[in-house]
Amino acid sequence: MLNPQIYRYLDVQKTIALDPENYLINMKQWTPNVAEMLAEQEGVILAPEHWEIITLARNFYQRYEMAPAMRPLVKAVATELGAEKGRSIYLMQLFPGSPAKRVAQLAGLPKPTNCL
Amino acid sequence: MTITAATADLLVILRHGPYGSSWLREGLDVSLVAAAFGQKVSLMFLGEGVLALMPGQAKGAPGQKATAPIIDMLAMYDIDRLLVCSDDLQRMGLQADELCAAVEVISGENVSAELDRHRSVFNF
Amino acid sequence: MRYALLVMGAPYSHQAAHSALRFAQAIIRKGHHLDTVFFYHDGVHNASILMSPPQDELHMRNAWAELHEAHGTRLEVCIAAALRRGLLDASEAKRHAKTAHSVEAPFELTGLGQLLELQRQSDRLVTFAP
Numbered sequence: 001m002l003n004p005q006i007y008r009y010l011d012v013q014k015t016i017a018l019d020p021e022n023y024l025i026n027m028k029q030w031t032p033n034v035a036e037m038l039a040e041q042e043g044v045i046l047a048p049e050h051w052e053i054i055t056l057a058r059n060f061y062q063r064y065e066m067a068p069a070m071r072p073l074v075k076a077v078a079t080e081l082g083a084e085k086g087r088s089i090y091l092m093q094l095f096p097g098s099p100a101k102r103v104a105q106l107a108g109l110p111k112p113t114n115c116l
Numbered sequence: 117m118t119i120t121a122a123t124a125d126l127l128v129i130l131r132h133g134p135y136g137s138s139w140l141r142e143g144l145d146v147s148l149v150a151a152a153f154g155q156k157v158s159l160m161f162l163g164e165g166v167l168a169l170m171p172g173q174a175k176g177a178p179g180q181k182a183t184a185p186i187i188d189m190l191a192m193y194d195i196d197r198l199l200v201c202s203d204d205l206q207r208m209g210l211q212a213d214e215l216c217a218a219v220e221v222i223s224g225e226n227v228s229a230e231l232d233r234h235r236s237v238f239n240f
Numbered sequence: 241m242r243y244a245l246l247v248m249g250a251p252y253s254h255q256a257a258h259s260a261l262r263f264a265q266a267i268i269r270k271g272h273h274l275d276t277v278f279f280y281h282d283g284v285h286n287a288s289i290l291m292s293p294p295q296d297e298l299h300m301r302n303a304w305a306e307l308h309e310a311h312g313t314r315l316e317v318c319i320a321a322a323l324r325r326g327l328l329d330a331s332e333a334k335r336h337a338k339t340a341h342s343v344e345a346p347f348e349l350t351g352l353g354q355l356l357e358l359q360r361q362s363d364r365l366v367t368f369a370p
Contacts, residue, residue, distance in 0.1 A: 005336065005337045005338075006337070007337050019336065019337055020334065020335055020336070020337050021335060063185065063188070063189075064185045064186070064188060064189040064192070065181060065182060065185040065186075066185065066186070066189065068192075069148070069152055070152070071151070071152045071192075071193060072189065072192035072193055075192050075194075076192060113145075113319075113320035113323075126356075138281065139281070142280065142281050142321060145320065145352065146280075146352055146355070146356075149351070149352040149353055149356065150356050152353075153353055153356060155356065236359050236360075236365075238359075238367075239367060239369075
């Protein structure tokens, strides 16, 4: 098998491969539609509030070549969207559990390395 | 030499340039994690390590991830004290103001004073 | 004194890990306490259960494991450095859909935060690097 990492597929046509934690195997396949499908699997419909964070994370990755960990994510949100949103509690509400990991997964970014 | 109490948490010494090895990258990773845990981190670029701050580095070296974007990202982690030794700058033919980040230039004698200023030191 | 070691050299490639092991044995003999050995950079290769040196050479992974058995020294491996280099325990192998794993107890995959914690808690953190 060329890529034994493939765990399952997001779409019925079997074109978008996912790993066991629902991260895209091929980051280039990300589209807004893919993000919506990823969210839908968890029973979440992406609202504009989700989208502004997802977009911000993708821009962060464009610039720094790294998916934002929690601390820089909070700082970037505070800088760009204001102090009201730049708080971990706000991000926890939007992306429960581990916001940095969840945002990276929905934004089609690499899995944040475990220790960051 | 006067002995002063440590005034900052962690000093990470980086002695390797980009791409030749993973020392620079993995040294920076330790710095980011420390900052993420709320420690006050200073970086000291010594010897070849100064090359991490070369201006005009292309995004993504052949087959490797670049380190320049991490340097650019340090501010997002509130790592804002980057130290460079004047002897090394001279040796590499570089000027502090042409580097890709704002640095504090220290003399060779002040390197040891910086070691004293920090509660702990990692050397990469 | 409470010691911790940071090992950043691969076994059989560089002296660092071999010196670290001898240093570990020496400080314990002297009556000091060795809390933890933390493996980072190429040092993560020390944790490979698959290493198979010839019988007349020291088996580094097992030597570290014996240190743990005899003295309770924790053997911690940076997870990010380890995953890149193909050192995964069973749960990481599952997480990344791999068919095999190469790290087993007493070695533990852990975050770099643990290294910073060690530095805070130990009287001495001694680095062994190539």
